[in-house]
Amino acid sequence: MLSVKNLFQEILDNDESFRLFCSIAAGGEMQGGWENGRIAALAPESQRALVPKIVRHGADEDKHGRIFHALLKKRGLRPAEVPHETDYTMLLEKHGIGVAHEQLRRDEPLSELDIVTYLAHSRVTEQRACEQMKTLHKHFADHPDLGRAVKMISNDEDNHLAYCHEELLRLARAGHGRTIQRILRECALAEIRVYRDVSLAVMAHMGRILGWPRARAAMLAAGIHGVYAYERLVGWRRMVSLELPERRDALGGPAVPAPEYA
Numbered sequence: 179m180l181s182v183k184n185l186f187q188e189i190l191d192n193d194e195s196f197r198l199f200c201s202i203a204a205g206g207e208m209q210g211g212w213e214n215g216r217i218a219a220l221a222p223e224s225q226r227a228l229v230p231k232i233v234r235h236g237a238d239e240d241k242h243g244r245i246f247h248a249l250l251k252k253r254g255l256r257p258a259e260v261p262h263e264t265d266y267t268m269l270l271e272k273h274g275i276g277v278a279h280e281q282l283r284r285d286e287p288l289s290e291l292d293i294v295t296y297l298a299h300s301r302v303t304e305q306r307a308c309e310q311m312k313t314l315h316k317h318f319a320d321h322p323d324l325g326r327a328v329k330m331i332s333n334d335e336d337n338h339l340a341y342c343h344e345e346l347l348r349l350a351r352a353g354h355g356r357t358i359q360r361i362l363r364e365c366a367l368a369e370i371r372v373y374r375d376v377s378l379a380v381m382a383h384m385g386r387i388l389g390w391p392r393a394r395a396a397m398l399a400a401g402i403h404g405v406y407a408y409e410r411l412v413g414w415r416r417m418v419s420l421e422l423p424e425r426r427d428a429l430g431g432p433a434v435p436a437p438e439y440a
Contacts, residue, residue: 182313182317183317185398186314186317186318187317188388189384189388190318190321190324192387192388193253193255194387195384195387195388196250196253196255197250197255197256197257197258198258198380198383198384198387199384200246200247200249200250200255200257201246201250201257201258201259201260202260202264202265202266202380203242203243203246204242204243204244204246204247204250204257205243205260205265205267206265206266206267207239207240207242207243207246208239208240208243209267209268210236210239210267211236211237211238211239211240211243212236213236213267213276213277213279213282214232214233214235214236214239215233215236216282216283217232217236217277217282217288217292217293217296218232218233218236220282220285220286220287220288221287221288221293222287222288222289222290222292222293223287224290225290225293228293228345230429230430231341231345231429231430234429234431234432234433235300235338235341235429237433238334238337238338238433241334241433241434241435241436242331242334244436245327245330245331245436246327248436249323249324249327252323253323261379261383263375263376263379264376264379264380264383265376266372266373266376269372269375269376270299270303270368270369270372273368273371273372274368275299275364275365275368275369275372276295276296276299276300276365277292277295277296277299290354291357293349294346294349294354294357294358294361295361297342297345297346297349298346298358298361298362298365299361299365300338300342301339301342301343301346301362301365301417301420302362302365302366302369302417302418303365303369304335304338304339304342305339305416305417306369306373306417307335307338307339308332308335308336308338308339311328311331311332311335312332314328314332315328315329315332330434330436334434336425336428337425337428337429338428338429339423340423340424340425340426340428341428341429343420343421343422343423344422344423344426344427344428346358346420347420347421347422350420358420359418362417362418362420363414363418365417366414366415366417366418367410367414369417370406370409370410370413370414371406373406374402374403374405374406377402377405378399378402381395381398381399381402382395385398
């Protein structure tokens with residue numbers, strides 16, 4: 179029977195598919211860590227009070243990348259080269275979502291609008307990350323190897339999303355409300371397209387590794403297109419709403435260290 183749990187279990191049980199899964203995840207997290215580090219370093223004077231939280235956000239992302247690399251090491255696997263078409267973070271940047279990497283590589287202070295753009299981009303992508311980690315938490319919280327990682331990363335992603343809501347609401351009160359809503363909508367519509375394309379690419383690679391029959395591959399592709407159709411119609415709206423989070427000042431303290439893997 180084809181289910182989300184069975185699909186992930188099949189990927190986790192095979193060394194090559196697990197290697198690709200962890201490598202893609204680690205690459206995206208560590209890229210996010212670099213982006214947050216550069217944004218913290220270049221934040222404008224008007225937003226310097228936000229810097230410790232941006233640093234914490236980046237530290238969490240780096241930690242997640244190290245966790246996925248540790249999971250590979252525990253199974254005696256080396257990271258795989260991440261196919262370009264599966265690189266979610268870089269494809270978002272290519273589509274002009276978030277603060278451009280070319281700009282982050284320069285030693286020029288960012289503007290307040292850049293910070294708004296960063297937070298809006300993060301609010302959209304952290305929504306996706308939270309949902310993905312909730313799925314993994316639901317099915318694999320008790321997994322002997324993956325369980326601790328899933329619990330920690332899921333909790334961190336919830337913190338990140340709460341932080342984005344809280345800071346965007348603060349900036350909306352400061353007069354950026356219309357700009358925030360415009361950027362959120364642009365980011366959400368672009369993200370659902372990139373997520374569809376990356377999902378199709380990842381499933382194609384997994385299918386080749388695991389030898390899926392054409393019928394199964396076609397069924398999975400149809401499901402991905404179905405999710406995109408729903409998100410394009412109404413689902414994107416969940417990514418642009420803003421509400422005061424239950425977790426206040428979610429990134430106000432130091433990062434929690436990664437678990438040790440023997």
